[in-house]
Amino acid sequence: MFRSLVNTHVEAGDLESAHLYQEALLNLEMRAYGKDSLQFVSSRLEWADWNMNHYLTLSAEETSRTGRKIEDPRVVAAYDNYVAALEIMQNNSRYADQRMITTERKLAALNFIVNRKMHDLSRTPAASTNWQAAVQAQQQKLEQADAAHFFNGSSAFKRAIVYSSSSPQPDYDFIAQRMMELGDWYLLFDRRAAAIDIYSNALEVLTAANIPEKEINRILSPGLPVQTPDLTWQQPAESDQYAGFIDVEFELSRYGVASNPQILSSTEQDTRIEKELIRTIRKCKFRPMIADGTLLDNEKVKLRYYYTL
């Protein structure tokens, strides 16, 4: 009943009403199951996901309308409910529950989003007469936030690895994927040496488990850009939505940094899109190339970038 109301409001584009009904549904389920019960975990996770989707859908538009805001109530609600759901599952020793891993990844993603938001907002000049002191204070605050978000996120990814490994019959593909995510996290926060260590460990796990090379390549995705964790809540575009593609070549260091990007060919030859792509490649982090079990340096990489407009 409430779900029908939520879905219908979403379909009609009335997200605010849908949000109210989704909250009503949470309250009803809390009364029915009890706030600390295992049955209520799904409701908490659904409400947390709802809040994040709501925040990510509206945040760009809202930010331009309402100005600076970090502590968004939807992000706070999502964080609280992810943490509460994890605590309930931990208290009930549900370590084999896949939702624990998914939720840890979402917690890390939340830290990433909040940290990015803080950096985004810090670009606005401080409104203070003592400009230099204000900038220094802001930088100090950002450094502390970077450190806190980095450690919160890496702890979440580490817990996800522990949960994956705790199964009586460990799935090494899955464990290696979680390790690669932790490596990506290190790379995103410029902990390059730690990233390479964890990537190498993931490779060792896969090799020791005799995973076929094709599968190893799929998991390690050498030469592909590091995915930012906020994609957890996003749906990939369908291939029929692509407006075109651009083929590029660049050199990739063992630390995942691209240099000398060159356009090889493109379907539309739109220089604005090509420039945007080159700029993007220069700023991105990439997973390093691998051959015969070792990470390679200054390797040529060719990628096709499909794009939507």
Add this chain to the structure above:
Amino acid sequence: MKKWLSVSSTLLSAISSALMLCSMPVTAREDLRNLNFFPQPISSETVTGPLLAPALDLPIADQEFLDDAEGDMAIAESIAKYTLQASDTENRSGPYDPGLIQTYQTLASLYQQSGDLHKAVEMLNLQLQVIRVTKGLFFN
């Protein structure tokens, strides 16, 4: 101290750039706001793979249109039937007859299928009202 501050601000700016711009898909700025990139390794499969979905075959599209039109008529007929049923129930047993719960649910689905979302919400709200009166405020 000054040197430390300078190093730390450089580091901070590098981290900031990475965090701001390394998202994939990447959203571009200004007039390319909706530009998103989806990278794939280049292989023989990528080179020969289709870029866009094939154009619709017109005869099939015509058939789909006819099917849709027939479907629309069937939905309209069903809406009329269930609206009459709801009205009969209301006249006979009052506006909070529990039998209305299912009727409103069906009507909401039918309106949703027809694309009239406002009417769908109206039906769901009527259903909610009947549920609250007959089964209590916190019935789920």
